[in-house]
Amino acid sequence: MPYSTADLLEFHRRMLLIRKVEERLSQLFLEGTIPGTLHQSLGQEAVAVGVCSALRETDVITSTHRPHGHALAKGVSLPSFIAELLGKSSGCCKGRGGSMHVGDITKGMLPSIAIVGGGIPIATGVALAFKRRREDHVAVSFSGDGSVAEGIFHEAVNMGAIWDLPVLYVIENNRYAASTHYSRNTKLEQLSGLSAAYGIPGVTIDGNDVLEVYETAQTAVERARAGQGPTIIEAMTYRITGHNRRDPCNYMPEDERDQALEQEPVKRFEEVLLRDGHAEASLLAAMQTELESEIEAVIETALAAPAPDPEEAFRYVYAEPVES
Ligand SMILES: Cc1ncc(C[n+]2csc(CCOP(=O)(O)OP(=O)(O)O)c2C)c(N)n1
Numbered sequence: 001m002p003y004s005t006a007d008l009l010e011f012h013r014r015m016l017l018i019r020k021v022e023e024r025l026s027q028l029f030l031e032g033t034i035p036g037t038l039h040q041s042l043g044q045e046a047v048a049v050g051v052c053s054a055l056r057e058t059d060v061i062t063s064t065h066r067p068h069g070h071a072l073a074k075g076v077s078l079p080s081f082i083a084e085l086l087g088k089s090s091g092c093c094k095g096r097g098g099s100m101h102v103g104d105i106t107k108g109m110l111p112s113i114a115i116v117g118g119g120i121p122i123a124t125g126v127a128l129a130f131k132r133r134r135e136d137h138v139a140v141s142f143s144g145d146g147s148v149a150e151g152i153f154h155e156a157v158n159m160g161a162i163w164d165l166p167v168l169y170v171i172e173n174n175r176y177a178a179s180t181h182y183s184r185n186t187k188l189e190q191l192s193g194l195s196a197a198y199g200i201p202g203v204t205i206d207g208n209d210v211l212e213v214y215e216t217a218q219t220a221v222e223r224a225r226a227g228q229g230p231t232i233i234e235a236m237t238y239r240i241t242g243h244n245r246r247d248p249c250n251y252m253p254e255d256e257r258d259q260a261l262e263q264e265p266v267k268r269f270e271e272v273l274l275r276d277g278h279a280e281a282s283l284l285a286a287m288q289t290e291l292e293s294e295i296e297a298v299i300e301t302a303l304a305a306p307a308p309d310p311e312e313a314f315r316y317v318y319a320e321p322v323e324s
């Protein structure tokens with residue numbers, strides 16, 4: 001597929017934004033500024049950016065306890081995203097969600113769901129709604145390799161299959177569900193092999209190659225929009241940090257980690273851009289500096305924003321009637 005230099009730099013900028021935001025979030029968490037916990041997606045940026053770049057704003061994604069990359073790639077605004085993590089009322093979920101529950105339906109992201117596998121039936125339901133309303137939108141569920149060990153994965157994917165729903169089931173196979181290697185959850189060599197049970201296409205791809213992810217997602221999206229049903233995409237990737245900020249990763253063999261660091265998507269894509277003459281090192285450095293100052297400015301504003309009003313603690317707990 002031919003890409004312009006501008007297209008390629010945009011893929012890079014989006015991945016770098018996620019990388020730089022998450023690195024900064026990690027510091028804020030360790031300083032005690034971010035409450036709760038933090039699941040970073042460092043090393044998995046290409047999956048979020050590749051898939052979401054193949055979507056329209058009106059397409060809807062569901063996500064997991066590790067949603068930062070998905071949110072930023074789907075277009076949740078940086079100020080509202082950062083404010084959410086800081087628990088501020090200007091957050092995309094009014095400061096009530098935090099790291100594991102970010103989303104903005106106006107950008108096509110339902111607030112993420114931290115129950116493993118929880119987003120899969122929701123995406124299936126969203127796709128059913130699209131089909132019944134005859135809207136040509138597509139739903140995408142992002143879930144981890146751990147989600148295939150949940151019963152809901154199988155029920156929801158089968159429903160999507162039998163009704164030919166416009167949905168993509170993207171499995172981010174980062175090899176581990178917390179400390180459990182995926183080979184202990186399945187006898188299959190690859191999780192895409194599950195697709196045979198539902199009679200739908202299933203592919204395993206290099207999830208650290210943003211262009212491979214994008215092209216695979218595009219094909220699956222076209223299929224879904226054309227009424228031909230779901231696809232399982234297993235994107236092989238690796239998280240280059242702990243499961244959460246308290247995880248020393250002792251279960252990861254050292255050579256496996258070293259290899260994963262060699263293969264991480266941001267550095268890899270940067271090398272491609274330099275090798276093929278799409279950018280000079282100075283341009284990439286300037287892009288990074290610009291992103292870093294944008295992130296700092298956004299953090300400063302968010303820190304100064306008010307916390308939610310305690311008087312409003314019970315608002316948004318239940319659905320409220322729409323005011324006319
Ligand atoms: C139903 C359920 N069981 C257990 C947990 C605790 N938990 C949170 S994340 C996680 C591991 C998930 O692994 P995976 O699906 O591979 O996603 P990853 O963390 O690798 O992105 C577990 C067990 C949970 N949130 N929900």
Ligand SMILES: [Mg+2]
Nearest residue numbers: 144145176177
């Ligand atoms: Mg995993």
